Amino acid sequence: MxxxxxxxxxxxxxxxxxxxxxxxxxxxxxxxxxxxxxxxxxxxxxxxxxxxxxxxxxxxxxxxxxxxxxxxxxxxxxxxxxxxxxxxEYMPKQLSDDELEAIVQETIQEVQATSKKDMGKVMSAIMPKIKGRADGSKVNKIVISKLN
Missing domain, CATH: 1.10.1510.10 (Uncharacterised protein YqeY/AIM41, N-terminal domain)
Incomplete structure (x- = not known):
């Protein structure tokens, strides 16, 4: 439907x-x-x-x-x-913080990101995976913390 x-x-x-x-x-x-x-x-x-x-x-x-x-x-x-x-009510179930961190960590390894310079590559790879299931600003904060 x-x-x-x-x-x-x-x-x-x-x-x-x-x-x-x-x-x-x-x-x-x-x-x-x-x-x-x-x-x-x-x-x-x-x-x-x-x-x-x-x-x-x-x-x-x-x-x-x-x-x-x-x-x-x-x-x-x-x-x-x-x-x-x-x-x-119409949005898909939101990802928990743990699930989101796991997806971020996995994507960082996929794109072989090592520093904040790779932030764009990581974000562009993550966003299609989590579309509608997490807030972009929340994802951004997690990516920054992982790339430090």
Missing amino acids: SLLDVLNNDMKQAMKSKDKEKLNVIRMVKASLQNESIHLGKNNLTKDEELTILSRELKQRNDSLHEFEAAGREDLVKKLEAEINILQ
Whole structure:
């Protein structure tokens, strides 16, 4: 079942249960998926493309969340936290810190990285492996710590 099918089913459920917040988030994600498929000129997006869009939506909300927290806008912080929780339902299971460190260590050995100069090679090799299952900034910190 594609993400669009899942979203359509969840949208029906949200309408029946009158869950306006979930309904709004689902509509935003569906619009992003449809815009991307129009932009790419495709009828159906691949799982990777869907995951990229979901990750982008989640990242935008996380960035906004940090901005609102810094500005002291608790009303908007709570709203964004709820949206983030809804979006995370559609994301793949996140990697634990141990799993992430193991993937980083394995990739460092694969690309034969020895110093921070090899950071780009390591990151470009890791990101496709963990797509949607870990935050890029978290991966970046682990790679830096391993390359020291």
